Amino acid sequence: MITRKAPPQPALLVLGDMSIQGNIKPVRSLTEPLQVAMDNGGKRALIPIENKRQFLEVNPDVLEQVDPVFFGDMRQAAFKALGLT
Known part of the structure; x- marks a missing residue:
């Protein structure tokens, strides 16, 4: 399988939780995790689609970085983390 040979992308942050049933659970807030990611050199963040509405609350300086x-x-998150989509 091609995913076994592909390393995850550098400076990547993955947010969210997975329930025991396999459902993706959103994070409570995007502001703090994205700020911490930016402060520590994060360049890309995988974010659960359910958090899209909270995206407007994030500081524009963070969104630039x-x-x-x-x-x-x-599955979609794994492929995106590996840069395969």
Whole structure:
């Protein structure tokens, strides 16, 4: 499988939780995790699609530094983390 040979992208932050049923759970707030990511050199963040509405609350300075990528399921998140989509 091609995903076994592909390393995750550098400076990548992955947000969200997965329930025992396999559902993606959103984070409570995007502001703090994205600020911490930016302060520590993060360049890209995988964010659960359910958090899209909260995106307007994030500081514009953070948005200039951290590229958001939304995902709806774990398979999609894995491919995006590996840069395969």
